[in-house]
Amino acid sequence: MQNLKNMILFTPKKEEIKETSKSKKWVDKFIAEREFDGIKKTTIQGDVNRLKVFLNFIFNRLEKNPEEMTNAEFIKFFNYLEKERKLSRNTQNKYYNNLKVFYKLMRLENFKDFKDESEERKRFTSFEIKHYDSLSTEILNMILTEILETRSTTKIRDAMIIRFLWDTGARISEALKLEYGDSDLEKGEFRLRNTKGKEERIVTCSNDTLALVNYCLKANLRKEPKDKIFQTYKGEPLQRNRVSDVFRNAVKELKSQGRIPENKRVVIHSLRHGRAVDLLDKGMPIDIVKEYLGHKSLETTLYYSHSKERQENMLKQIKKIL
Structure with missing residues (x-):
């Protein structure tokens, strides 16, 4: 008006x-x-x-x-x-x-x-949307395969964490702060306490990812309730830059091979973006997606609902019935 x-x-x-x-x-x-x-x-x-x-x-x-x-x-x-x-x-x-x-x-x-x-006083936009491209499972599989084909001694653990981030939609900072006391390793449910929004929330993962998590956690040296579940081989908490570097290097290699377009901005946060788009595409109500991802504002979740990836998929579906 x-x-x-x-x-x-x-x-x-x-x-x-x-x-x-x-x-x-x-x-x-x-x-x-x-x-x-x-x-x-x-x-x-x-x-x-x-x-x-x-x-x-x-x-x-x-x-x-x-x-x-x-x-x-x-x-x-x-x-x-x-x-x-x-x-x-x-x-x-x-x-x-x-x-x-x-x-x-x-x-x-x-x-x-x-x-x-x-x-x-929240005069201006209270959040900034960073325009990362989201991931499809196809691109995610290429990244995971690239990680698994390296000579790194931690490649299984690194791939497991990438899978975990995809399933849970957790921010990398939230996942790496998870402790044994917050993790139900039988049900595959994890309580995120150190969240950006300062509110606890529970996330889950698939049975396949849970089996992989339990397999990798067998190598942990420290397993007390206050110990982090994601550890180095020395039992120290895993650092964010390690996971980000592994992901970035895999994407860089795939771009050099022409398998991921150069102009596609794929970063570790793309896993969270991709999870939002994937859940919405599968018909999950937007308010549930908001709660699961821990968005303070529905406007943030709405951004994903109108993402370029969803629009492209919508056009493909419409074209099929024309």
Whole structure:
């Protein structure tokens, strides 16, 4: 309704943004930092356009420099975006994220108070969706096979953990903190206590994965209730970077062989993404998927329900009946 209203009513033209020598100094420095970080030119251009709007506002309206901005003045800027430039909340989020990057790269501290207060009051998007591609079981099997074909002495354990992450949809940090006291190794049920959302939840795995877990756990040196179930051969808790490296190396090798497209962003978190899409595809109600994955917001789960992978599958199914 609001969008229709905006289309019908006459609104003043947006203020023209002109680059000055003063703003150019900041823009050039920002571009240099972003290029050094290897950011794509198209992304940089979008960031620069938003930065110019910010610099134009503070130089001309507030007569302030970036390092002089206060909390109240940042609020004035975002009110300007909403009331005068008529920008949506989603676009304002982009400006907010843009300024976080800008102030970080410029090594300026005065954005921190506004950032902290905004997070506390949930002014902007309270979560960030990272656009990873999800996994299909076909790609997952290729990754597992690649791991099993290495000469690593821990390849069975590493593959088991990948399977476990897929089944449970657990974040890697949650899985690696699992203790024996939280694990029912007969039923295949695991209580995740150290979760991102600070709320406990129970996850499960298939019988095949459970059998593999029990097989690998026989080699553990420490098996007290407070001991972690995923251990090194020395009995130390397994570290996140070890599992991530194994997964990353397998994906890298498969990409070099042309078996996974170069532009497909497959990371360890793709297992969790893939589990969400897989459950939704199999008809699991979205509220149950939300609880199982430990999402605080239904909006996060809805993102997966509208994922590119699900849309592609939907089109294939429709094409079959045409």
